[in-house]
Every structure is written in structure tokens, then in C-alpha cells.
Amino acid sequence: MGADVGHELLSAPVPQMVYDLSQSIAKGQLALDTTSINTLKILANTKFDYLPEITETLTPHPITTKAGPTVTGTDVEVEESRTFPMTLLQAGILPTFYQFTETLIEVKISISSHTETKNEFEFGAEVKAEGGFLFGSASFASHVNYKTASTYSYSVEGSSLIRVVMRPAPMPPRAMPKFITVNTLVTPPQITTS
Amino acid sequence: MGVQMYMIGVKDELTQETSREIQRAVRTHDGLILMVTRTGPLVALEEAAVGALADHPLVRFIGPVSLNPRGFAAQRLEAIFSENLNKQITITHRAPEESLGQ
Numbered sequence: 001m002g003a004d005v006g007h008e009l010l011s012a013p014v015p016q017m018v019y020d021l022s023q024s025i026a027k028g029q030l031a032l033d034t035t036s037i038n039t040l041k042i043l044a045n046t047k048f049d050y051l052p053e054i055t056e057t058l059t060p061h062p063i064t065t066k067a068g069p070t071v072t073g074t075d076v077e078v079e080e081s082r083t084f085p086m087t088l089l090q091a092g093i094l095p096t097f098y099q100f101t102e103t104l105i106e107v108k109i110s111i112s113s114h115t116e117t118k119n120e121f122e123f124g125a126e127v128k129a130e131g132g133f134l135f136g137s138a139s140f141a142s143h144v145n146y147k148t149a150s151t152y153s154y155s156v157e158g159s160s161l162i163r164v165v166m167r168p169a170p171m172p173p174r175a176m177p178k179f180i181t182v183n184t185l186v187t188p189p190q191i192t193t194s
Numbered sequence: 195m196g197v198q199m200y201m202i203g204v205k206d207e208l209t210q211e212t213s214r215e216i217q218r219a220v221r222t223h224d225g226l227i228l229m230v231t232r233t234g235p236l237v238a239l240e241e242a243a244v245g246a247l248a249d250h251p252l253v254r255f256i257g258p259v260s261l262n263p264r265g266f267a268a269q270r271l272e273a274i275f276s277e278n279l280n281k282q283i284t285i286t287h288r289a290p291e292e293s294l295g296q
Contacts (some may be wrong), residue, residue: 039257042203046233050267088231092265094200096258168260179266 014107021162025100031096032166036143039095040175043088050086055079092180094171110157120147198241202234203255212252219250226282228275236275 050191056078063073129138185192202220204212217227217235223243229236234257237249248256261268 018261035257038255039201039259042201042233042257043259046201046231048229048231050270086202086267088236090265091267092262093236094262094265095201095261096260098258123217175237182240 013107014075017107017160017162021103021105021164024130025103025164029100030154036095036097036171037175040089043093043095044177046088047085048091049083051080051083053081055081072126089177094176097169097171097175098166099169100164101167102163103138103163104163106161106163108159108161112155114151114153116150120145122146196294197238199228199259199261200237200239200244201259202237203257204234204252204255205254206252206286208232208234216250216252218254219247221282223247228277228278234289245262 038160056076058075059074059075061073062070064070124144125140125142127138127140130136179194181192182192183192202216204216206212213230213235217230220227220237220239221233223246225237225239225243225247227237229237234255244256249252261271265271278285
């Protein structure tokens with residue numbers, strides 16, 4: 001019985017579970033990173049027309065009222081600057097990267113065993129004596145009953161729980177392209193890297 | 195599960211019809227269209243609905259994205275998102291008795 005329990009405990013495939021889970025996490029992480037890198041490529045290739053400036057010019061526009069006096073009025077002239085294509089990545093849309101931050105494996109094994117032994121012992125004796133005119137007789141009889149019954153019950157219940165926690169992670173610095181801005185509006189041209 | 199922003203790429207060239215079809219699919223899954231680009235739409239979607247949408251025959255790719263508030267045109271993008279969300283979200287005011295659960 002004890003050997004069976006020990007065997008059950010040893011047969012719980014914890015090392016295999018840990019290995020399989022690690023493999024799954026590694027594959028999952030690779031798939032997530034691949035998706036994020038693909039998203040980065042798409043964002044870097046998706047352009048939209050960016051309108052950087054709208055200029056509003058206010059000019060006086062005197063209005064003569066019906067009653068006669070002239071009041072100050074204003075005209076607003078709106079000029080849109082030239083639009084230029086900008087990628088979503090330049091504009092500020094970034095791919096989200098995830099990483100597995102926590103992994104939990106919980107294995108629960110509940111073993112219960114019950115042994116019940118029942119013994120019954122019965123002893124009986126009968127003595128019989130008879131006496132007659134010429135002779136006498138006696139007899140003795142006995143019986144022994146012994147009954148034994150053993151009941152064994154044994155149950156093993158197991159449950160396992162695997163929980164992984166995944167959180168957004170900062171974008172790997174090497175995955176993000178550098179933006180080098182050359183500002184020729186000033187002299188000498190100013191170069192900034194971000 | 196939370197709502198997250200996703201970039202959707204289409205399988206073939208994006209046409210008005212395929213764009214509408216994908217937008218309808220997004221709306222079917224209670225998603226919102228933030229912006230439509232030449233590659234595909236930027237959407238806000240429940241994480242639970244991503245799998246179903248990724249199986250759509252027109253969808254080639256769906257990837258999670260976020261808005262960098264310090265991005266060059268972040269404010270402009272926010273304005274575009276707001277403008278588009280305004281067309282899709284209807285804000286209703288609850289009557290006082292409804293808010294009390296009566």
C-alpha cells in the first residue's frame with residue numbers, strides 16, 4: 001500500500017509539466033514578438049496625409065450699420081498648409097509588446113486510504129453424559145469458527161492549475177527606429193535625434 | 195478583458211468595399227473605428243473579440259498598438275480619433291429613476 005502511494009506521488013509529471021509550460025511560454029513569446037514586429041513594419045509603411053498648420057489671418061473689416069455708424073468688423077482668412085505624407089509610426093502609433101511576467105504551476109494531490117479488518121471468533125462446546133442401568137456414556141463436542149475479513153479502500157485525487165500573467169512591455173530599443181530631424185529653418189541647420 | 199487599440203491589415207488591396215466590410219465586422223464585435231488608413235483601419239476592440247476578427251476572410255493581420263502621447267502628430271491623431279468616435283458613440287442620459295434602479 002505504502003509503495004503504491006509513493007508511486008502515485010512520483011508519477012505526478014511535475015518536471016514534464018514545467019518543461020512543457022516553459023516551451024509553451026517560449027513559443028507564445030516568440031509569436032507575440034513576431035506579431036509586434038510585423039505591426040511595427042505595417043505602421044512604418046502606412047502613411048496618412050498630415051496637415052501640420054492652419055493659418056488664420058485676421059484683418060479689419062469695418063461694417064457700416066443700418067443706423068449709420070461704422071463699427072469695427074473682422075475678417076478671418078484661413079489658409080491650410082501643404083499636407084505631406086507621414087507614417088503612423090512617425091505620428092506616434094507604436095506597436096504594443098507583451099511579456100510573460102509571472103508563471104504559476106500548482107499541483108494538488110490528495111491521497112486517502114482506509115483499511116478495515118474484521119475478525120470473528122466463535123467457540124462452542126457441548127458435553128453430553130448419559131447414565132444407564134448397566135453402562136454409562138459421555139460425549140464431548142466442540143466447534144471453533146474463525147472468520148476474518150479485510151477491506152481496503154484507496155483513492156487518489158489530483159488537480160493542477162497553470163496560470164501565466166502577461167503584461168505590456170516597453171518596446172525593445174533596437175526594434176524602434178531612430179528619428180533624425182534636420183531643421184533647416186534655422187541657421188545652421190539643427191539636427192535632433194529621438 | 196480590456197479594450198485595446200489594434201491595427202488591422204487586409205489581405206488584398208484595400209478598396210472602399212473591403213474597408214466597409216471590415217468596419218462592419220469590427221462594429222459587429224462591438225469595436226470602434228478610430229481611423230481608416232490605406233493599409234486598414236485602426237480600431238478599439240475588446241481583447242476577447244480579436245480572435246474572431248482575425249479569422250475574418252479579409253483580415254490578413256491584426257496587431258496591438260498604442261498611442262505615444264509624445265509622438266510627432268499625437269495630438270492630431272487624438273483629434274481624428276475623437277472625431278470618428280463622436281460619430282459612433284451615442285451618449286444617452288439616464289432618467290433619475292433609472293439610475294436608482296427603480
